[in-house]
Amino acid sequence: LDKIIQGFRRFRNDVFPQQQAFFEELAQEQNPRAMFITCSDSRVVPELITQSEPGDLFVTRNVGNIVPPYGQMLGGVSTAIEYAVMALGVKHIIVCGHSDCGAMKAVMNPEKVEHMPTVKAWLRHAEVARTVVEHNCCGGHDALSVLTEENVVAQLDHLRTHPSVASRLASGQLFIHGWIYNVGTSQILAYDAAQGKFRPVDEEPWPMATPRARYTPEQP
Amino acid sequence: LDKIIQGFRRFRNDVFPQQQAFFEELAQEQNPRAMFITCSDSRVVPELITQSEPGDLFVTRNVGNIVPPYGQMLGGVSTAIEYAVMALGVKHIIVCGHSDCGAMKAVMNPEKVEHMPTVKAWLRHAEVARTVVEHNCCGGHDALSVLTEENVVAQLDHLRTHPSVASRLASGQLFIHGWIYNVGTSQILAYDAAQGKFRPVDEEPWPMATPRARYTPEQP
Amino acid sequence: LDKIIQGFRRFRNDVFPQQQAFFEELAQEQNPRAMFITCSDSRVVPELITQSEPGDLFVTRNVGNIVPPYGQMLGGVSTAIEYAVMALGVKHIIVCGHSDCGAMKAVMNPEKVEHMPTVKAWLRHAEVARTVVEHNCCGGHDALSVLTEENVVAQLDHLRTHPSVASRLASGQLFIHGWIYNVGTSQILAYDAAQGKFRPVDEEPWPMATPRARYTPEQP
Amino acid sequence: LDKIIQGFRRFRNDVFPQQQAFFEELAQEQNPRAMFITCSDSRVVPELITQSEPGDLFVTRNVGNIVPPYGQMLGGVSTAIEYAVMALGVKHIIVCGHSDCGAMKAVMNPEKVEHMPTVKAWLRHAEVARTVVEHNCCGGHDALSVLTEENVVAQLDHLRTHPSVASRLASGQLFIHGWIYNVGTSQILAYDAAQGKFRPVDEEPWPMATPRARYTPEQP
Amino acid sequence: LDKIIQGFRRFRNDVFPQQQAFFEELAQEQNPRAMFITCSDSRVVPELITQSEPGDLFVTRNVGNIVPPYGQMLGGVSTAIEYAVMALGVKHIIVCGHSDCGAMKAVMNPEKVEHMPTVKAWLRHAEVARTVVEHNCCGGHDALSVLTEENVVAQLDHLRTHPSVASRLASGQLFIHGWIYNVGTSQILAYDAAQGKFRPVDEEPWPMATPRARYTPEQP
Amino acid sequence: LDKIIQGFRRFRNDVFPQQQAFFEELAQEQNPRAMFITCSDSRVVPELITQSEPGDLFVTRNVGNIVPPYGQMLGGVSTAIEYAVMALGVKHIIVCGHSDCGAMKAVMNPEKVEHMPTVKAWLRHAEVARTVVEHNCCGGHDALSVLTEENVVAQLDHLRTHPSVASRLASGQLFIHGWIYNVGTSQILAYDAAQGKFRPVDEEPWPMATPRARYTPEQP
Numbered sequence A, B, C, D, E, F: 001l002d003k004i005i006q007g008f009r010r011f012r013n014d015v016f017p018q019q020q021a022f023f024e025e026l027a028q029e030q031n032p033r034a035m036f037i038t039c040s041d042s043r044v045v046p047e048l049i050t051q052s053e054p055g056d057l058f059v060t061r062n063v064g065n066i067v068p069p070y071g072q073m074l075g076g077v078s079t080a081i082e083y084a085v086m087a088l089g090v091k092h093i094i095v096c097g098h099s100d101c102g103a104m105k106a107v108m109n110p111e112k113v114e115h116m117p118t119v120k121a122w123l124r125h126a127e128v129a130r131t132v133v134e135h136n137c138c139g140g141h142d143a144l145s146v147l148t149e150e151n152v153v154a155q156l157d158h159l160r161t162h163p164s165v166a167s168r169l170a171s172g173q174l175f176i177h178g179w180i181y182n183v184g185t186s187q188i189l190a191y192d193a194a195q196g197k198f199r200p201v202d203e204e205p206w207p208m209a210t211p212r213a214r215y216t217p218e219q220p
């Protein structure tokens, strides 16, 4: 803990004073432009890899960047989505997986989490990705990166089952994105739904995962 | 999204190259020293306020920095706790609330989330804090900060119901902390269980929320 | 009951003897070509409107032709899907709504089922359709038919969250269909995902709701 | 699918025109005389074996003709029951099992569905029947037909736990029936509660599964 | 607490020494003859009203002497039943309601427990009794005693959905009883299933609630 | 049953008449001074070991004297707590374990209840105690008594997660106690939170498990 407390003192004494006015303004209200759903892994820092500032990203993080489908048993992720879309009005939701993910390894090798019943139950939400890989794909190390991609695709599908998301997707007022961040190379791939594959996030034309809008929002 | 993509390019082109060796080493394994449970609020950036680097903090974030008690219905937070303690062996768990929290305001004014059924159901895990405040406390603006504190105390109590946590607390191998971060002043208060109140996190002697160990770990 | 028993006697005495060999063969095994998910409404008879024979259609029917998303609480519909795909190997799944549906009316006018708590809870699985219509659409009688269509679209989205379905969709081994049957005109519309709208089921080219396969099944 | 579309065309072009007036009247309202709960098995066509017409039977079908008991977790079957009794006012509910049922075979040989977790969980509602057979009965082929019978008895017991059903049984305003349909012989057996065994459905006096009414409905 | 500690001292100093040998033998094993399910109400003391000794009755008590039906969500009562029947082999299960029951009053006047959400949810298991009374019966004070009776009948029906119970009922190896204890008069009424009404528990022939066995247990 | 009916006759004919006035007064209302949560074990009779009379103790009993933590799935124990605290206003809650407890033995040897799925699931609420013992403690016979103690400590922690309890603990208006009753010796040990161990219940100063109040109740 000592190192954390020292870190906090550096923040308070060195960082904060330089942006005091910014933080004071921020204290009254948040108005984030995007929601970021990613893994709890300590190596994935959303604000760092997008060079965002406090106030920019509404963040929810869990083991495996899971989005449970909307249903009768709703928990923290579903709550964050509903709050982000309905109370804060975010325009983008990014689901971000990453390389070397412990959760994805556990999906492939369930015996690793046999003695962790809660982890095992949670990863059932990634079972769809495991099944796709198992029935359609490759073995070895490759399987891990394909699984990581399929997991992001599956969580995007789950995201679309949430009423607040579906209604804004239908009218083109919300955009959803599926990313994979590579810790060792700084690469980010994004899901291109039209091509059914992942491409570099900033390659033109930008890869889009948002389904076609079926309605035109009313004009003012 | 444009701003986020530009941010990513700055990260990849400017930040990453300066620490490439560090990131490449990190790519193989994570070994975080602490778990950080905080709100999804965009203004609370754990790595910033503790000046932590990638690889330092295992982070889970949700609306209201909630820790549901251990039970038959287990979700993302319980999974993250089990994984952090059992798979990663973290030594500290910090539950961190913050000033001006939308979730705490919703607990006080449930009509604000009447049309957000998932949010409403999730905040039932903070009902214990609301009840404590309602039966014992003050009105007005003060009520919000007392509620924010009581919510952290309640989530610490919930944290102790998780078997992986309880067994390591019993032998003094794990430490738990309850913080409140003030966005506008950079202040962090921490819960001092012995005195039953919150004090500045770096005030000597450091405020401790960890219950007394009942067992001595075996000697080697 | 008298009329039902008389009906059974007609079946046993008049219908069965004409096809006795067929029924005797059928008694050993079922090998249906498709799964049919539709409403419990007495006016929707799947075998009649597709002129199917015993052994052709694996049928599950519930109030509102709902398909709950895959998750931790799984019931009869999820069971039927898993069984149809994994044990019987069906190649097609049809989700079929219909005109004048009491469930859809209840979604629009929840006060009608206020005293039926189970019905109300179940229709939460159609909440996504209600939200889409509410945010994007029209009023009056039109709203009912748009809602009925959006409900079928939503249930197709739910269907895709089931692992057994997703893995076979990914390799093009399973096809899914979204239909609306009009009781009074005998018309059937089907969802065309490429155009984002419903068209007559037998209009060329046939409307397809199946997403693009991302894998090629292995060659023998 | 081709065969199904051809079937639909035959229905629209040949069958519908002959009964157009009937269907047009039906389009406005349903008023079924009975609810029929049976298996999803493709060989069990309720309208065929009772020679019923569209509008006659409110049908819900699932794997194993299961009726989960009323409780805190309620799904499609409970919804259909509540809707049939309270919104439609049906006077009869028939629970119909059948010969050669795959669900019953799975109850006897759970290893067959070991890799189908949803099916396995669902069949827990038939565990009571398996336990009765295991503790009290016979082996071999006979066990399957006794299990099929005990399953119907158990689901009738479950049916009685639903408030809408229980209240109308208590005053003699609703009748419940337990049937077994034999695909290969066209035989239907019905449960005779007074004798505790199954008899041919149209054997005099008709076998009755309805418990004795404890109240007399008020006179007009 | 003082009075309770004094009571314990009287037990230890006065009562225990007189039966020390009995208690020492009891310390090794329990072998109860019956299971007793009754209300938590402080006025209902099972051992007193049946003049039983320690070791005689396996007791579970909750608000309203509720027995939830067997299902996917199982709790304390279901556990106690399974343990009593399978591990201890009890031969009798008594479900005992009582006069002036607060739970029954709350079922009739739900507004009394509006601010107690857990109590309200739990009493949903008595909803079936409330519905029976509402549809078939009387008003005023009488309604409370009819409801108390109907609640016992409903909980007996729930009891029969538990596999361990059903299998032993089917072979006549277990007996179930439905009682109402009147606190002010010491009267106990028992449910006579054949007559569909409650009669004094020791009136000949004894009132029986156990359904007819359908199997004969194998001879040794 | 014969012995139970004879016992009831003794109660009605011999015991009741001597205290008829007391019972008649009691018939109107209950006003218990304490809530007693203990095991269903037939050898633990709360009223006997505290020499309490009808009307003194509000009792809930289940297998293993479990108190599930407050959460989204709430059952009988949570209901009894809410009712006791909010409707009856009890001032003390006693959680009482006991020697030779079958539930504790099953926690240590889960294979004993492998065929009792409900019991197994319920004992998950004691998993925290098992984990503490496993990680920190001793083997052999000692392990059972340590487990029994840790289970009471864990259930006290669970008790504190209930809003009604937490709010009254915070202001010192409710007291909680953790006991272990020894059937063979009549000894009762109580948990002393300050010392982190169990001591005789009537040893001065009395062992206290109630956490420090953080609020002073308002003065009248």
Ligand SMILES: [Zn+2]
Binding pocket: A039, A040, A041, A063, A064, A065, A098, A100, A101, A102, A103, A104
């Ligand atoms: Zn990860």
Ligand SMILES: [Zn+2]
Binding pocket: B039, B040, B041, B063, B064, B065, B098, B100, B101, B102, B103, B104
């Ligand atoms: Zn917040």
Ligand SMILES: [Zn+2]
Binding pocket: C039, C040, C041, C063, C064, C065, C098, C100, C101, C102, C103, C104
């Ligand atoms: Zn319908």
Ligand SMILES: [Zn+2]
Binding pocket: D039, D040, D041, D063, D064, D065, D098, D100, D101, D102, D103, D104
């Ligand atoms: Zn079947």
Ligand SMILES: [Zn+2]
Binding pocket: E039, E040, E041, E063, E064, E065, E098, E100, E101, E102, E103, E104
């Ligand atoms: Zn009561």
Ligand SMILES: [Zn+2]
Binding pocket: F039, F040, F041, F063, F064, F065, F098, F100, F101, F102, F103, F104
């Ligand atoms: Zn015990």
